[in-house]
Amino acid sequence: MNALPVSQRPFAARESKNAIEEGAAFAPKFGADGLIPAMAVDADSGAPLMLAYMNEESLRQTLEAGQAVYWSRSRNEIWHKGLTSGEFQDVEEILTDCDQDALVLRVRQRGGGCCHTKRATCFYRRVVVDEAAESPTVQLAPSSLVE
């Protein structure tokens, strides 16, 4: 048994490209701003819910809590989603990509919904290109993935 709680254990160092892509070490890459993007999707349907960011501390807290803990770029602070709204995201699984610079969180969304607009997902609109329009527009997405 490791003496340190999960929230205090270091992530692995980023060794060779091969180790990052094929090895067993979890060595997430945080950007120049100290953040890694995390896409939350519904654990059952795979529907996209939201895209947010984590710093090292919030990722460690996510692993320990089993709930999504992000870094709020607007408030510049740790953001345990749901603490004020009740809209917690219970994390079923965290996926990482080949170069370990992005995360996908398969979550079960609690409460009224993921989005602060009270919708089930933040991705409620699709981009539409109308040949006659000056610029592309958005409209509510009929996609079955969103409903």
Next chain:
Amino acid sequence: MNALPVSQRPFAARESKNAIEEGAAFAPKFGADGLIPAMAVDADSGAPLMLAYMNEESLRQTLEAGQAVYWSRSRNEIWHKGLTSGEFQDVEEILTDCDQDALVLRVRQRGGGCCHTKRATCFYRRVVVDEAAESPTVQLAPSSLVE
């Protein structure tokens, strides 16, 4: 009929919060680095394929081509995925989120797969927390969303 090709039409200005969240204008927000994250998912299953970035020009080219055109941060250039590998992503739909600072591309992946490791998706691994281990590890993801 608009005189400008899609790839040259401006995006709408970002007006009020309400206009961005509820209006008809597509007004994507590019970060300080000029980029917006774009998550590509399988158009049918919703399985996550890859997370990449677009600058304004590559997003316009995506809308015009109907295929994913990213900005390569490593090569610092426009990256029309598939031009060299044949692994094009035909775009079925582009979703944007409440504050329009992230995109989801529902795509049909052509060729051998999405990932340069020859896998169908870049998100082929899950993060595992072992109480006995010093650090979290990764293992091949059995998730049905990935297979």
